[in-house]
Amino acid sequence: MSNVDAYLEEARASLKRLTPEEVHATEDALVVDIRPHHNRLAEGEIENSVVVERIVLEWRLDPTGDWRLPGFTAETPVVVVCxxxxxxxxxxxxxxxxxxxxxxxxxxxxxxxxxxxxPVREGGSQAVV
Structure with missing residues (x-):
């Protein structure tokens, strides 16, 4: 096993990963798309998702931070999408x-x-910064 595979396995050990169907059925989750703009532009986006590129993710989702997105708490289910x-x-x-x-x-x-x-929203919205 490579180092990165071990790192990924360790990260996933703490996650209850969801299938697309489970995410679609979840009404209270904040779905966060971290893909680059060119991918979102070419492939579309999940309807009702919020775009936060990976480079600013922690700042925009820190539940105690000054730069956090409005409308969620530390208890809100968050589903990250790449x-x-x-x-x-x-x-x-x-x-x-x-x-x-x-x-x-x-x-x-x-x-x-x-x-x-x-459901997919075509095109790529601009990232939240």
């Missing part, structure tokens, strides 16, 4: 470490969501 469900696992673990105990990620990422035929 392209295929790898970097989102690492990001979700990092969100747990800053106080979001209910942070997790989408198994298979956006591409699994789209393959499941779930």
């Amino acid at each position: 392209n295929e469900g790898y970097s989102s696992s690492l990001a979700a673990r990092d969100l747990q470490r800053i106080g979001l105990a209910n942070a997790t990620d989408l198994i298979g990422g956006f591409r699994a969501w789209r393959a499941a035929g779930l």
Whole structure:
């Protein structure tokens, strides 16, 4: 096993990862898309998701921070989405470490969501900064 595979396995040990269908059925979760703009532009976005690029994720979702997004608390379920469900696992673990105990990620990422035929917003909105 490579070092990065071990790191990913360790991160996922603290997550209750969700399938696209489970995320779609969850009404109270904050779905956070961390994919770069060019991916979102080419492939679309999950309807009702919030775009926060990875570089500012912790600052925008720190439940005690001055730069946090409005409308969520430390108890809000947060589902992080990347392209295929790898970097989102690492990001979700990092969100747990800053106080979001209910942070997790989408198994298979956006591409699994789209393959499941779930609602997609075409085009790519600008990232929240």
